[in-house]
Amino acid sequence: MRHLLADDDLSQDEQAVVLDLAERLRTDPYAAHPLGGPRSVAVIFDKPTLRTQASFSAGIAELGGFPMMVDGRLAAIGKRESIPDVARVIGRQASAIVWRTFAQADLATMAAYAGVPVVNALTDDYHPCQILADLQTLRQHGRSLPGLTFAYVGDGANNMAASYVLGGVTAGMHVRIGAPEGFHPASGLLERARALAATTGGSVTVTDSPTEAVAGADAVATDTWVSMGQEEDGLDREAAFAPYQVDEALLVHADADALFLHCLPAYRGKEVSDAVLEGPRSVVWDEAENRRHAQKAVLTFLLERSGLVDPSGLLAPVRETA
Numbered sequence: 001m002r003h004l005l006a007d008d009d010l011s012q013d014e015q016a017v018v019l020d021l022a023e024r025l026r027t028d029p030y031a032a033h034p035l036g037g038p039r040s041v042a043v044i045f046d047k048p049t050l051r052t053q054a055s056f057s058a059g060i061a062e063l064g065g066f067p068m069m070v071d072g073r074l075a076a077i078g079k080r081e082s083i084p085d086v087a088r089v090i091g092r093q094a095s096a097i098v099w100r101t102f103a104q105a106d107l108a109t110m111a112a113y114a115g116v117p118v119v120n121a122l123t124d125d126y127h128p129c130q131i132l133a134d135l136q137t138l139r140q141h142g143r144s145l146p147g148l149t150f151a152y153v154g155d156g157a158n159n160m161a162a163s164y165v166l167g168g169v170t171a172g173m174h175v176r177i178g179a180p181e182g183f184h185p186a187s188g189l190l191e192r193a194r195a196l197a198a199t200t201g202g203s204v205t206v207t208d209s210p211t212e213a214v215a216g217a218d219a220v221a222t223d224t225w226v227s228m229g230q231e232e233d234g235l236d237r238e239a240a241f242a243p244y245q246v247d248e249a250l251l252v253h254a255d256a257d258a259l260f261l262h263c264l265p266a267y268r269g270k271e272v273s274d275a276v277l278e279g280p281r282s283v284v285w286d287e288a289e290n291r292r293h294a295q296k297a298v299l300t301f302l303l304e305r306s307g308l309v310d311p312s313g314l315l316a317p318v319r320e321t322a
Helices: 012-027 051-062 083-090 104-114 128-140 159-170 187-200 210-214 237-244 284-305
Strands: 040-045 066-071 096-100 118-120 149-153 174-178 203-207 219-222 259-262
Touching: 012 128, 012 159, 012 284, 040 051, 051 066, 051 284, 083 104, 096 104, 096 284, 104 118, 118 128, 118 284, 128 159, 128 259, 128 284, 149 159, 149 210, 159 174, 159 187, 159 203, 174 210, 187 203, 203 210, 259 284
Parallel strands: 040 066, 040 096, 096 118, 149 174, 149 219, 174 203, 219 259
Antiparallel strands: none
């Protein structure tokens, strides 16, 4: 059974296959129909959501399926019932499970017992669906991923940074993380990423200097300074991250044609200036749309590779344009 629990669950070649399919589904939204029937996909939310709920709901419908929305507060997974019990119940009602939750270990337990593909729709550790959408956005704007220099500045210890590191080196990119001391990616994650990079041609660099991180970069990304669940951790994040705001003064150090990415929601005047977010280099609205296309591609890929759909006839013929 194939799952997407973390970014490196896909090999470099598999990631490219998913991104190719995502781009086809962007231009022809109904080309794949693995959920025809309709088959149900359980979509569970334990954390606040906008883009994830909207994109999975629309995407599952476009794949011919039914999005079975599960309110995590009502289900109380792991409290009212154990995760293995919930997994075995939902796995018999759905063709796949999409879960936006807290602990990565809980997601892994769900995958171990569900009997159907499980997709990480965000945990405290990773956000692989967002990174696939970001990679698709870079390709959509004419960027070749292998060899591309990608800079992320801000909280280098959060889930977005971890996924940029793993997903980026999987694509063969040179990933730079600019973050203050105390907010760097975990050493184990960096070791894992560097071992992967040795096979893909990518690399990962961590620096305390935001200017050094973005110097000559082909793309620059950031994220909110306070991730969900960190609001009451007692750390003065605003003081630590203020020098890492992506504004026009910082972006001038990047390549002249560098793109700006942000997974949203964005807090203007904090991690990013309004001028950059609304400026000509910003591709954040394409990113938000591409969540739908990338996630449709992931579901199609996982169902096919898990042997749960017949690959013959999975994709409709390419439609001719006038």
